[in-house]
Amino acid sequence: MGLRIKKGDMAVVITGKNKGAKGRVLSVLPEDNRVIVEGVNIIKKHQKPNKKFQQGGIIEREGSLNMSNTMLVCPKCSKPTRIGVVVLADGKKQRSCKKCKEVIE
Ligand SMILES: [Zn+2]
Numbered sequence: 001m002g003l004r005i006k007k008g009d010m011a012v013v014i015t016g017k018n019k020g021a022k023g024r025v026l027s028v029l030p031e032d033n034r035v036i037v038e039g040v041n042i043i044k045k046h047q048k049p050n051k052k053f054q055q056g057g058i059i060e061r062e063g064s065l066n067m068s069n070t071m072l073v074c075p076k077c078s079k080p081t082r083i084g085v086v087v088l089a090d091g092k093k094q095r096s097c098k099k100c101k102e103v104i105e
Pocket of ligand 1: 079101
């Protein structure tokens, strides 16, 4: 497991049709290298009536984005940044901001 975007991070889209859109990471799909970001890449889906959606109709939900098209927004300096790695005294690796060098939880 690499050190990269995690659920709960803020992310910004850096390329493609959603460029500039920002939101909280709702989930990460590491096997597909994709992330789902709140409010970004909304897709409309036709939903047949079922137990959960008795009316059926069109539902909107976030589509996944290619992880490489997104960047972490640093919680410390609020800038989009690549994720660096710092090795702590106990050998644990922690993510860090390449811009402000702060450790990111
Ligand atoms: Zn930073």
